[in-house]
Amino acid sequence: MNIMRIIQILLLLPTLVAFSQTPFNSESHQVTLADIKTNTFEKDTTANALIIYEHGKSWVHPGTYKLTTNEIRKIKILSKEGFDQATVKLYLHKKSGNDYQKVENIVGTTYNMVNGNVVKSKLSKKDIFEEDYNENYDLVTFTLPNIKEGSVISYSYTLSTPQYLMWNYKGWDFQHKIPTLYSEYETSIPGNWEYNIKLVGGKKLTVNTVDVKKDCLEVSGGGKANCLESVYAMKDIPAFIEEDYMTTEDNYLARVEYELKTFRGFDGTVTNYTKEWKDVDKELKTDPNIGKQLSKSIKLEDVLPISLINNINSKENAALIYEHIQKNFTWNEKLEIFKDVSIKDLIKDKSGNVGSINILLHNILNEKGYSVKPLLISTRQNGHPTKIYPVISDFNYLVVHLNIDEENYLLDATDKYLSFDEIPFRCLNQYGRLLDFNAGSEWFDIVPKKSDVFYEAKLHIDDNGDIVGKIVSKRTGYHAYNYRKSYFKNKSAYIENLQNNTAYVNISNHNTVESSPIHPVFNEQYNVKYQSEITGDNMYLNPFFVKFFSENPFKLQERSYPIDFGYKDSYYYTLKLDLGDQYEIIEKPKPVVTSLPNKAGILFYSSSTFDNELSLTFRIDFKEAVYTPEYYPYLKKFMNKIVDVQNNSLVLLKKK
Template structure:
């Protein structure tokens, strides 16, 4: 009986092994070659079966040494690019990173036999990118659908300020990824796990006397083991900031080096230290004290009698309309208030620090704010990493109210910063009381509203008016498009909707100096008539023609940047000559926790038809647990807009 049980268990294990990829080591098994689908993600073009890294600081050279191994299954032709491997190597001050001990193999099944071919040395080369970076490249041979590629190498670096980071997640899924580290106690790193995925193994132990020098000095090592399993691919889609904010990985930032002689070298600065350095910086702190250069720029008679808010708006509009941004974001290089005054053009720091000096000159409380734009990624908040900032805006306080300002774009209004700046936090620089973190989220809702009044004509056409009103960031986008179209949107509408006729455009781009855009057009077009019935698509203009959320699951938040309202009103005048035969079903959908609303209503009224369609996103950011709900929400939006029909029939 025991023998039978043992045989059954062994046979069961054999069957399982024949139906599963080997995610335990670098060995390519028959199952790895024969299985050609990945059920966990049927959209995947390739999948990492196994990944392993072991990083340590060498006991003699004190270089960082990483032993790396990887095995990838190629599922289809779109996965062939996984065979082109590139590793960036850094070099500086006559020191450089290098790769040795490369072994790379492609394994296939050909005519029922397993074949293996190693990478040809002629397919291994280095390419110089610039003075600091070289790309180490190699291409695995004989790639086919179903191939399994494996490679391993040793990476060595003399630069210890960044202990080798480890990306658990990439653009294809992974079954298993393991990272082992050995860090001597005299190197103190900030270690953080980025992303929302959780570690399946997170171990940390101390190994005594892992480093011993001839003079008797020694150090203990922290031994770490980090594992993730069944890691989904990171696929970037709409409504997000920089992908590097969310890709699951381990990051290391060197804080302190403790020498064997008892010396201590602080690598990571405090904000007090950073503030002192920035205060003395020629391209930043020194440029905040140029009021003497700006005192004659504005005629006092034009501004002195204004209240504080009107005075600030006048100064803002003066800078915005008289000085041109050259497109550069550099904030700690080539910054000169004197130069921008003379040349009338400059980078973002010159534009906004000129505005800062003018506001300070007229006694308006203002602070410069260092930020990182959305595409640049989040900044580290635990300690200063000045290189992560790439933009400057201002914050001013007037009558107890805060206004963010950016004078780089003529389309911006007072109190509005570009969408790219809505990236969680900024560092407000106050050299008298110390810098501080501030929230960059906007409390202003953005809105797009289409209001359409149509009349059904006797010649089977419709005619009427379209009034589009936009507020907030939607208005900013509309003003930029209007400028791009040379202040005439008629061609834009005619090209986008060739079956319709547009005339008589009237536009108000900046009503009462607020972020409002209003456009009114005459509109007409043909009706679809079948068997004396009119079939009318009520959504002449659609907010979404397809669902922007397409992933099976998403491991990063849905970040709209701002709260948004989308409103569509349609009124149809039938001239009392038509009756409604059919209309769309009304629908209301609420997102959980009162975070969103969809309301669709079609109402006959005195021979006319009133249709309203409203979409409200009450949150700026939705966590990943909202993804499936939001995906369904968008599907309903698209379905209503694409499949709604009003059927009219002539009265007898």
């Protein structure tokens, strides 16, 4: 193994030395009086518990050649909501032959202050439980005793992992659902094993040292290996708190991961585990669930009506073929693309998994003469696939890439409410791998079209002083998808929900225009009647009969991971209110114009009057699908302004 190369790579990782002072002893696992007496964490007053110190150490045992990991943690319980931190769950790989992963030397203590004295409560062996969790894992669980608000718990254990599982060296999480003051991980990796090492989460290491230890591992017959010894640490790590507009937490939790690249035996054998994409492409070409299925020819007359077979190839005919597959084959809600993929069974049963349905669509379009390729995707909840080296298990979804006249379209026939050139929101995960078994695969950026919402309200004040008129709306992209799916699944429930979401407004004569379950635009219109709030001769009116955001979705003090909307979008609302002969405007809303840094988002609000008619325009533009964490305080302020404008804009009318 090229140890110096790894050292150079790791030394390039950024480091950070600043660390805030606290009364807690974050320098060791020893519990101090200050740890027990201190019952607040000023840096995060919302925290219900705090990891004061944690340390892990992994090495290959020189006698058993098993990967051995020792872990120790010291945690402060700040409130009752943090009591669950006293329960530890360890998932262990089941036996394979006579070998298996196991945990040993579980030790734990709870420290409490009682009448001015420190009372220790030891973990008993009878409180350690093992169960059969599933077909792959056993579960070992233990709970520290005598937990109270203010308790400090300390526990440790040793994991023993057999050599056959060392394809995945023990990774380490620096970040958790509660804050961490200090987290350190030591590793010793014999030169026989060469790993791809990846730091995830974007946080900086406080400690990052690498050294080489000579002859750290010896085997019978005189074989010896040097070891790469590393120490990684982070300090003052905030809790990871989930919030709206994010993909899976696995994309952002600060941690170090390992994947075996090459194993070199003492007998001279070399086994490569991580390959280049050209090697993976060859394997996928012969894979029974991918390449073998993609190569199957289709008798078009067994699947398509004769009219679609005879039509010339065009975007319009491709859309009709796509719609035919949507309507006639049902997704079984399973995401498999490397398991149980069979277009033969799909044609027979009319139901199948993602791989089967979209490979069928691919093969039909290919048979018809269209230029199509499969696109491997990792869904938003599955995490971003790594681009550093091929990891085929990172992918769990497949869609069809279609090219017509130099225009690219992405298709997914699993959902009966998707439009042509629209893939599910779960697939909007920035990029995928476009397969081409002749020219070689390549990365492909997933860039959905912008989605828009338009509302136009034309209203007037009737003889009773009520505001009546018509609202017309238009939605495109994913906004249209969400509404047409809700509407065409249950029209009466949709209209009832529309009425319930517009308090103090009565809705009647609802109808849709040129809409269908897969039409890319969802148009609707309905009549409204609003009984105004009248005080004496004055009427106070909030002109927003439709609100885009009822509250600010961003509530964290700070957010360390991106704000991922999935797609760019805009919101438009216009109002024309004819006051007639009864009222006149004596005060109208103040205009608002604000934007995000670099014009990455715009809020525009203005009003005008002419001939006793109020005209109002409200527009929101989000010009990015994904915003970096640096935008969070600005987005939070931006959304506050949006909510404030919608909730607190008042028009004061006076009777003539």
